[in-house]
Amino acid sequence: MSQLEINTKPFLRWAGGKSWLIKHLSSFIPQSGYNRYHEPFLGGGSIFFHLKPNRAFLSDLNQDLIETYSQIKNNVSSVIDELKKFENTEECYYQLRQAQFEDNAANAARFIFLNQTSFNGIYRVNLKGEYNVPYGYRNKDFIDEKNLLLASRSLKNCTLLYNDFTDSLANIKKNDLVFIDPPYTVTHNNNGFIKYNKNLFDLDSQFRLSKYIDEIKQRDAYYILTNAAHEEIEKIFYKDGDKVLKLNRASLIGGKNAHRGQYSELIVTNVKA
Numbered sequence: 673m674s675q676l677e678i679n680t681k682p683f684l685r686w687a688g689g690k691s692w693l694i695k696h697l698s699s700f701i702p703q704s705g706y707n708r709y710h711e712p713f714l715g716g717g718s719i720f721f722h723l724k725p726n727r728a729f730l731s732d733l734n735q736d737l738i739e740t741y742s743q744i745k746n747n748v749s750s751v752i753d754e755l756k757k758f759e760n761t762e763e764c765y766y767q768l769r770q771a772q773f774e775d776n777a778a779n780a781a782r783f784i785f786l787n788q789t790s791f792n793g794i795y796r797v798n799l800k801g802e803y804n805v806p807y808g809y810r811n812k813d814f815i816d817e818k819n820l821l822l823a824s825r826s827l828k829n830c831t832l833l834y835n836d837f838t839d840s841l842a843n844i845k846k847n848d849l850v851f852i853d854p855p856y857t858v859t860h861n862n863n864g865f866i867k868y869n870k871n872l873f874d875l876d877s878q879f880r881l882s883k884y885i886d887e888i889k890q891r892d893a894y895y896i897l898t899n900a901a902h903e904e905i906e907k908i909f910y911k912d913g914d915k916v917l918k919l920n921r922a923s924l925i926g927g928k929n930a931h932r933g934q935y936s937e938l939i940v941t942n943v944k945a
């Protein structure tokens with residue numbers, strides 16, 4: 673692996689991105705190795721780009737996202753050429769926000785441009801499915817050509833699929849590793865109240881996800897689940913014999929000083945590493 677490949681970063685900003693988990697990751701990866709890698713809630717793919725597995729299946733229920741990845745994989749020079757036609761100005765942003773192109777590379781460039789120059793990088797659409805995030809007034813250059821080329825290389829042996837996470841079961845086999853990072857359903861807001869995310873990924877989806885994990889285990893494959901550290905979620909994903917850890921973004925949890933409520937992230941895994 674070359675030095676350049678080691679430094680590939682996600683090319684998108686993504687809500688719930690897991691870059692912060694990378695420093696803890698070695699505790700969760702099977703020591704004896706794994707066969708193929710699966711990421712059924714791909715988003716910005718921070719863990720995939722970090723691990724750079726030889727063979728991977730990457731999927732998400734966001735069709736524009738998956739089409740953008742496919743263009744980066746197969747047509748990266750055209751996407752870069754299209755990106756170079758855009759300017760980081762309010763006028764260009766709002767023009768592109770309205771636009772749809774015939775050309776797939778231009779649509780991927782539009783997706784990346786809006787993601788890099790928007791207010792917070794969150795992908796949000798209105799009821800008509802139109803992207804509606806405001807302009808971000810960010811100074812940062814929105815084209816990272818070197819990283820896009822590296823990302824394209826990392827994606828070469830990947831199968832990219834637009835589908836629900838359950839469809840990924842079709843490809844999961846013994847000794848594969850599945851990294852599962854769903855949207856969170858429950859969080860504590862600043863007042864300590866629980867907020868439910870009804871529209872995106874409701875509690876029924878979490879129960880579906882629990883059954884999906886049971887199926888992965890039956891196939892003797894490995895899984896690593898991240899989720900909100902919340903009692904209700906912990907109950908759903910408690911699996912006899914599997915490891916449950918709580919994290920905050922600064923440090924791995926454990927020890928006598930740990931106390932409840934401090935940890936926002938839950939990790940459940942059958943990796944014994």
Ligand SMILES: C[S@@+](CC[C@H](N)C(=O)[O-])C[C@H]1O[C@@H](n2cnc3c(N)ncnc32)[C@H](O)[C@@H]1O
Pocket residue numbers: 686687688689690691712713714715716717718719731732733734835836837838853854855856872873
């Ligand atoms: C928390 S984000 C993943 C973030 C990613 N790990 C990263 O580092 O950027 C969750 C992703 O799940 C996708 N998603 C939501 N519901 C889904 C479903 N039913 N099946 C597959 N993907 C889904 C969303 O589009 C979103 O990209």
